Amino acid sequence: MTDLTSFIAGLPKAELHVHHVGSASPRIVAELAARHEGSSPVPTDPAALEKYFEFHDFAHFIEVYLSVVDLIRDAEDIRLLTYEIARELSRQQVRYAELTVTPYSSVRRGIPAPAFCEAIEDARAGARRDFGLELAWCFDIPGEAGLPSAEETLRIALEQRPDGLVSFGLGGPEIGVPRPQFKPYFDKARAAGLHSVPHAGETTGPETIWDAIRELGAERIGHGIAAAQDERLMAYLAEHQIPLEVCPTSNLRTRAVADLAEHPIGRLVAAGVPISVNSDDPPMFGTTLEQEYAVAAGLLGLDTAGVAELARDAVRHSFRSDAGKAELLAEIDAYHENYG
């Protein structure tokens, strides 16, 4: 282990962009696939699963993602999945995580909204009790399912309003799914006190990010790497301190970027755009949050002080309480001071 790798491993962290089903470990996916063998294309064998998680492009990724979503059939699956995600995050010294969950997908498959919310909240209590990890939820609209899914996601968010819910998002494909159509739903979610965190500029250009800001009131942007193509947008993000949640390996694996060396993270940081580094769908992309910190450190030329600052930025950009932020920032400071 290099010095930087071991520094990253022990560093207390916050994770701001990680998808619920996309965080299912190969063991959990295999277990669920075995339970539903015959009715699902998802392989149960780990080597075959690794191959299944090789994506030709973003559309293929979403197709595979939804086949894994389809394995989750009841509230007990949700509870197990969420608790196991918390275990893995805490293993990486994650103290606070905003998990993007898509209640629409589960409710559509027959899990009632109250049972879904009860299951994630149970796991949240377990994560705090057993792992010292604070979980929060971003309820996202699966863009490919259109306006009915927006309506339903908003309804679930407002009617159930689980304690951990902090934000409202929009995921899935961007091509053919213009952001402005979702404005009424984001308006209502924001009026109810939820933060706005849509995906934008992952697979389409800077105009989608402008739409996310102007129409959806985005306070943070999921991915947003296309901002690097627009100087005026980068200046705007810097001036208004709208952070991007950057997930380098995800962009490589969905082929949003051809090569990590071409990843725009360096240009974004040089332009003063606030960023955090995140893992997105770690097992599906063969990565971890620790690995994303290492990748970012390589691309940005960071030493331990730079990596500690990256971890602080994620805390600062989070929707955690001020007291929670202060506690985690102090923990990062102490770790950095005492290291080595």
Ligand SMILES: O=c1[nH]cnc2c1ncn2[C@@H]1O[C@H](CO)[C@@H](O)[C@H]1O
């Ligand atoms: O990188 C990503 N970009 C967009 N959506 C994603 C990504 N990873 C997982 N999802 C998930 O894809 C589903 C279908 O819309 C949603 O559940 C969304 O959360």
